[in-house]
Amino acid sequence: MAEIKIDLKSLVKRVDTDKMGDFIAYDESKCDGCGRCALVCSFNLWSVKDGKAKLASNYQQHCLECAGCWEICDREAIDFWYPKGGTGVIIEYG
Amino acid sequence: MDEYDVVVVGGGPGGAMAAKTAADKGLKTVFLERGRKPGDKNSSGCGLGQRWWKDYPELMEKIMELPSARKVEMVVINLLDEHDRLRYKSGTTGSDLCANRWRGGMEGVSVYRKDLDPFLAGLAESAGAELRTSTLVSDVMMDDGAVTGVKTGDGESIKAGVVIAADGGMSTMARKAGMRNRWGGGCTLVPQLDFSCDEKKMDDVIGNAEWVWFGPLYGTYQVNFRDGFHIGAGQWLRPDWDEKPLDMMKKLVQMPPFQAMCRSIDAKPREYQAHLLPWLKKPPKTYTSGMMLVGDAAGFPCPLEAEGIWHAVTSGKVAAETAAWALSSGDVSERKLSDYERRWKASDLGKEHEFGEEFVNLWNASIFDPEGMKRQVQLLLEFSMLHPFSIVFDWGDAHMDCFNQHLDHMLDLLPEFGDFGKTYLVPLARGIWPKNVKHVLLMAKPRIPVLKHLSDETYFKVMARFSRKLAPFLDPAAKQEAPLPRGSL
Numbered sequence: 001m002a003e004i005k006i007d008l009k010s011l012v013k014r015v016d017t018d019k020m021g022d023f024i025a026y027d028e029s030k031c032d033g034c035g036r037c038a039l040v041c042s043f044n045l046w047s048v049k050d051g052k053a054k055l056a057s058n059y060q061q062h063c064l065e066c067a068g069c070w071e072i073c074d075r076e077a078i079d080f081w082y083p084k085g086g087t088g089v090i091i092e093y094g
Numbered sequence: 095m096d097e098y099d100v101v102v103v104g105g106g107p108g109g110a111m112a113a114k115t116a117a118d119k120g121l122k123t124v125f126l127e128r129g130r131k132p133g134d135k136n137s138s139g140c141g142l143g144q145r146w147w148k149d150y151p152e153l154m155e156k157i158m159e160l161p162s163a164r165k166v167e168m169v170v171i172n173l174l175d176e177h178d179r180l181r182y183k184s185g186t187t188g189s190d191l192c193a194n195r196w197r198g199g200m201e202g203v204s205v206y207r208k209d210l211d212p213f214l215a216g217l218a219e220s221a222g223a224e225l226r227t228s229t230l231v232s233d234v235m236m237d238d239g240a241v242t243g244v245k246t247g248d249g250e251s252i253k254a255g256v257v258i259a260a261d262g263g264m265s266t267m268a269r270k271a272g273m274r275n276r277w278g279g280g281c282t283l284v285p286q287l288d289f290s291c292d293e294k295k296m297d298d299v300i301g302n303a304e305w306v307w308f309g310p311l312y313g314t315y316q317v318n319f320r321d322g323f324h325i326g327a328g329q330w331l332r333p334d335w336d337e338k339p340l341d342m343m344k345k346l347v348q349m350p351p352f353q354a355m356c357r358s359i360d361a362k363p364r365e366y367q368a369h370l371l372p373w374l375k376k377p378p379k380t381y382t383s384g385m386m387l388v389g390d391a392a393g394f395p396c397p398l399e400a401e402g403i404w405h406a407v408t409s410g411k412v413a414a415e416t417a418a419w420a421l422s423s424g425d426v427s428e429r430k431l432s433d434y435e436r437r438w439k440a441s442d443l444g445k446e447h448e449f450g451e452e453f454v455n456l457w458n459a460s461i462f463d464p465e466g467m468k469r470q471v472q473l474l475l476e477f478s479m480l481h482p483f484s485i486v487f488d489w490g491d492a493h494m495d496c497f498n499q500h501l502d503h504m505l506d507l508l509p510e511f512g513d514f515g516k517t518y519l520v521p522l523a524r525g526i527w528p529k530n531v532k533h534v535l536l537m538a539k540p541r542i543p544v545l546k547h548l549s550d551e552t553y554f555k556v557m558a559r560f561s562r563k564l565a566p567f568l569d570p571a572a573k574q575e576a577p578l579p580r581g582s583l
Contacts (some may be wrong), residue, residue, distance in 0.1 A: 004347050004356060004363065005239050006287065011366035015130070027548035042285040042340045065135070066368040067264040068283040070191065072331050081266060084247055085128045086228030093162075093288045093322065093365050094136040094207030 008043060012064065013090045020060045020083035024069070028052055030077035037078060040068040053077070065089050098122045100417050101221075101237035101244055103253035103267050105132035106207075107139075107419040108389030108406030110214035111262035115569035116258075121421065124252070125215075125223055125260075126244070128230040131209035132157035137262060137369035137390065138286055138326065139403040141166060141204045141317050143303055145442070147197040148402060153217075160209040161341040162319045165302040166202040172351065173475075174309035174470050180351040181475055185303070204304065204317050210403075231261065234270045234385070239272050240382035240427070256426050257385040260410060265391035268340070271382055279332045280374040280393070282400070282453075285324040287341045288365040305355075310468040312346045322364060328371060330458065339368075373400045374451040380435055383428040386413040394443065397450035398457075398535045405443060412438050448577060449525055456518045460476040469510060476504040524566075524578040531567040 033051035038044075043064055045056040056062065065088055070080035082088075100116040102109045103502070105127025113125035129135040143166075146154050157163060168187035175181050188195075219225050230247035234257070243253040244267070259267035263281065268274050294316065306318035307325075314327045327343040329335055346352060370390075377393040380386060388394070388405030396405065416434040420426045438444055460470060478484055479500040488496040535557055540546050545553055558565040566572065568583045 006344065006347060006363050006366070008366050009361055011287070013365075024575060039336070039338050040283050041348070042283070044340075064366075064368045067284065067370055068331070068368065070264070071281055071370055073276075080264065081232065082128055082230055082264075083095075085230035086130045089367070090129070090134050091136050091138075091365070091367055092208055093319075093324070094133065094138045094140065094367075 112410035113218035113223035118221040119199035132215035136207035284328040
């Protein structure tokens with residue numbers, strides 16, 4: 001049976017990603033490396049290396065703007081706000 | 095600096111309804127949407143249940159005509175075992191006895207937010223509210239602890255008589271006003287996948303129904319639209335959670351019964367999103383001086399199934415009505431706006447959250463616990479075999495022997511669920527209407543020799559004395575069609 005292929009990148013539409021500005025701030029000194037940001041991220045933009053979380057450098061190009069990483073971080077090492085109005089992810093259906 | 099009576103942050107259903115209601119009341123109103131148009135940044139939904147016919151019948155007539163609308167007449171439940179086999183399928187809908195409810199029983203509609211949000215925003219604009227798009231609100235204006243307006247990402251300040259924050263689960267407004275920071279455990283993360291489908295095949299195979307898939311490894315909704323559907327697999331972000339929500343969704347998509355359904359309607363993945371979804375036992379404080387929170391920002395989604403569009407629209411309406419009332423008295427203090435909470439608690443929104451704690455605890459202990467769910471599936475399957483329609487088709491032995499074998503299995507499994515029942519089901523018993531408890535007792539009365547000649551009134555008095563648990567239901571002062579108050583059992 002053929003599997004249903006899910007290519008996440010092709011399934012998200014974005015506009016003006018170059019104008020979004022920063023919208024995630026990460027304070028590595030507060031991170032205890034628990035990895036829950038990596039677990040929650042539904043685009044795999046967080047990883048843990050050497051006991052510290054790392055955010056993909058080009059996160060603006062891929063982030064789904066869900067704020068899950070901010071919500072999950074008990075150490076409050078991650079701050080999140082929304083990108084500039086009219087930029088970023090566009091939901092065409094919902 | 096621009097100045098408005100009401101500034102609504104967010105152009106989703108809650109924001110649009112707040113703006114419409116405020117504008118209808120003659121208030122100078124603006125609503126601010128960070129997307130290029132309402133719906134651009136939506137966080138999904140959107141099965142609009144029967145209660146929409148009760149509360150918003152004129153809107154529903156029009157919503158049913160939106161391009162992506164698909165009528166919903168029942169929910170099809172697909173139950174799978176731990177080997178991904180489809181083991182049980184059932185549907186929920188009332189009989190014709192429900193025809194005295196609005197539009198008869200289960201009728202609702204599913205519609206994409208791409209259609210719903212612009213439609214509702216258009217109503218607000220027609221009522222006279224101003225819509226500003228591509229406008230991110232990044233901060234509140236505060237004066238002596240009171241919210242007095244908002245600041246946009248472009249540095250503009252907008253003064254407000256009252257701010258209504260309809261800015262979603264993360265609510266920048268609630269955070270900036272110091273009302274809360276993270277939800278801290280009472281929130282889910284939902285990855286969601288949308289599929290395009292062949293409309294005619296959907297009509298034939300799916301029909302006018304929502305589908306859900308339950309199994310030991312997942313619980314997911316499938317909301318069916320005119321020519322597509324979406325599925326979502328949520329998970330509470332609580333400390334013991336250890337599975338990636340995205341992985342849960344990927345597993346679901348590979349289940350053979352799900353794939354078969356996809357093939358039969360030519361389903362192809364079309365859009366992917368993820369969003370925070372507050373799924374709380376009860377909303378925290380929903381107002382502060384100069385500001386009220388509505389919809390997801392307030393934590394209103396249903397504590398039983400987490401749908402939140404009706405809750406957003408209804409709280410938006412109540413918030414705008416409260417704003418008009420407060421503004422007319424020239425007092426928007428925290429004390430004055432506390433009336434918002436009194437109003438929504440007295441409405442159907444408050445009723446919905448009356449059993450929030452019990453509902454959330456029940457879900458946490460069942461669907462979101464794979465081992466527990468595996469055993470529950472076994473119990474449900476054995477239980478389902480006791481149904482007359484099922485036993486007719488069990489040809490493993492003489493039918494009465496089949497029946498007894500299933501009964502035997504179910505009785506073996508049942509004690510395992512004793513603690514579950516005691517902890518999670520018994521607390522829900524106070525929700526049974528006193529009227530229905532009395533109905534059952536009256537059915538038993540003619541069969542109890544020593545009691546059958548008593549008057550109903552005396553019979554209930556005797557039963558109340560006999561059972562401490564029954565007494566609150568039989569109290570003559572108890573409301574007949576309402577739950578007993580918390581703590582009364």
